[in-house]
Amino acid sequence: MNQKSGATAPVQDGRASRWEEHNNQRRRALVQDAVRAIRKHGPHVGMDEIAAQAKTSKTVLYRHFGDKAGLYRAVVESVQDFIVRKLPLDEADNLPPHELILRLADAYLAVVERDRNLYLFVSSRPTSDSPDPVTGVTTRIGNEVATVLRAWLRREGLDEEPANIWGHGAVGFIWAVSDRWIITNFRRPRAEVVGYVDQLFAPAFAAQQRS
Incomplete structure (x- = not known):
């Protein structure tokens, strides 16, 4: 067989x-x-x-x-995930734009305030070929904010084209404010700094009108 x-x-x-x-x-x-x-x-x-x-x-x-650069990259990835989890992105769809930017600024600055050493470590690239951590995390957050702003513009019957520029611009602005805040050794209280951010963005979003 x-x-x-x-x-x-x-x-x-x-x-x-x-x-x-x-x-x-x-x-x-x-x-x-x-x-x-x-x-x-x-x-x-x-x-x-x-x-x-x-x-x-x-x-x-x-x-x-x-090597240390490899450990740096692993820490950057972990810290980026940590920062994103601390931001109000899960509830972003239910927030008006100025409230989203206000909460985003407060949450981001809270991370910087609580973890200054960690933030400074991540912000310093050990080698020229190390990934830029700022670009990585701000791009990631900016994409999400742009998506939320696009949906808001659509609901308001407004042109959606500015969403990408506004989203990434707002996140870049918050990063620059955070960076400056560290340089000044947190001279002003976080609530005051966040208030200044809102003072700039709230009127800008309120000024948007249906054409």
């Missing part, structure tokens, strides 16, 4: 996927330890201090991230 020949399906070895997940978890834990070290030691923290915080060696850090 002839036996049918055929390719045997490979048996799935779960060890590789478990090892990959273990590595991912380890990387995430090391990033969190790096964040703690940055908060503790400041934006110019060294790999020795990060390794000490993680209770490991620099060799382990290099194995997971390659």
Whole structure:
């Protein structure tokens, strides 16, 4: 009796996927330890201090991230996600434009105020080929704000074309204000700075009229 020949399906070895997940978890834990070290030691923290915080060696850090620039990129990605989660984007569709910009400014400045060392670390690129963290996070937020403004303009029967410029312009403005606020060592209270932002944007949105 002839036996049918055929390719045997490979048996799935779960060890590789478990090892990959273990590595991912380890990387995430090391990033969190790096964040703690940055908060503790400041934006110019060294790999020795990060390794000490993680209770490991620099060799382990290099194995997971390659070099300090690789660790920097991982921290930037984590911090960008953290900043976006702190912003009122989930409720943005239900906010009038000036209220969205007001809350956005307050939430962004609150992150800067609470995590100055982390913000300064992320804002400083260790090498010329490191990603620009400011462009990354402001582009991400600006896209979402532009989408909300486009929907508002549509509901109001207004031209939707300015949405992209307004969205990215407002986010860039808030970033510039935050950067200046740090340089002045938070000389003015956050509520006052946010009030000045609203003072500029609220009349601009209120002035929009159906043509």
